[in-house]
Amino acid sequence: VKTTDGDFATPHVFDCAGAWSREIGAMAGVEVPVDPYPRDIFVTDPMGSMRQHPMTIDFATSFYFHPEGDGMLFGMGKKGETPSFSTEVDWTVLDSMAEVIERRAPRLGTVGIQTAWAGLYEVTPDHQPILGPVDDVEGFWCACGFSGHGFQQAPAVGHLLAQWYAGETPEVPLDIFAQRRFSTGIVEPERNVV
Numbered sequence: 001v002k003t004t005d006g007d008f009a010t011p012h013v014f015d016c017a018g019a020w021s022r023e024i025g026a027m028a029g030v031e032v033p034v035d036p037y038p039r040d041i042f043v044t045d046p047m048g049s050m051r052q053h054p055m056t057i058d059f060a061t062s063f064y065f066h067p068e069g070d071g072m073l074f075g076m077g078k079k080g081e082t083p084s085f086s087t088e089v090d091w092t093v094l095d096s097m098a099e100v101i102e103r104r105a106p107r108l109g110t111v112g113i114q115t116a117w118a119g120l121y122e123v124t125p126d127h128q129p130i131l132g133p134v135d136d137v138e139g140f141w142c143a144c145g146f147s148g149h150g151f152q153q154a155p156a157v158g159h160l161l162a163q164w165y166a167g168e169t170p171e172v173p174l175d176i177f178a179q180r181r182f183s184t185g186i187v188e189p190e191r192n193v194v
Contacts, residue, residue: 001013010139011139012139012140012141012165013028013139013140013141014141014142014143014161015028015030015032015140015141015142015143015144016142016143016144017144018120018122018144018150019034019035019036019085019120019121019122020036021034021122021130021142021144021145022034022035025140025142028137028140029136029137030134030136030137030140030179031136031179031182031183032130032142032144032145032179033124033125033130033145033182034122034123034124034130034144034145035083035122035123036083036084036085036120036121036122036123037077037081037083037084037120037121037123038081038084038086038087038090038118038119038120038121039075039077039118039119039120039121039148040075040089040090040093040116040117040118041073041074041075041116041117041118041119042073042074042075042094042113042115042116043068043069043071043072043073043074043113043114043115043116044071044072044073044074044108044111044112044113044114045071045111045112045113045114046070046071046111046114047070047071047072047107047111050067050072050107051067051070052067053065053066053067053072054066056104056105058100058104061076061100061104062076062077063075063076063097063100063101063104064076065105065108069114071111071114072105072108074097074101074105074108076093076096076097076100078093078096083123085120086118087117087118087119087120088118089116089117089118090118091116094113121147121148122144122145122146122147122150123145123147123148124145124147124182125182125187126181126187126188127147128145128147128176128177128187128188129143129144129145129146129147129149129150129153129157129177130142130143130144130145130177130178130179131143131157131160131161131174131177131178132161132164132174132175132177132178132179134178134179134180135178135179135180141161141165142179143157143158143161156172159171160172160174161174176188
């Protein structure tokens, strides 16, 4: 592995580079089908009683909201978007969310925005993560492409990959998440993408 601090010899490398996983894979000669998609997040001014509201997801539109601090955090995917590494907040998405907000959470439309930011989802073609060793390059492992679920799934995935790496059988089979599924066509798309 070549770095700015020098070269390091290692028998194994894990590609856990999130939105940059495709680029890291390419350095090793591995096709890692992960693309970056910007996600805009907004947090409202204080909303009092809404703080008791559970996380809510509208699977028909991908709109979601939940309590955050003294306000409500909300966001939504964009239809027809193209991959990008941009992390500039796109305020125009509020216009596309207006109808959904009015229908699903009308009180959100009555308060101001306290803060906003943009981050990157690391998305695979089937919205499922890529986990485990790849067939093409010995010692190259993936733990990427979580499509917005990485923070949620990381503890369990880390535990299962550690078992696999140690030569044990993971408690939950991970073969269905192998990188090879994209070349064999054996994919199981996520049914409810947020």
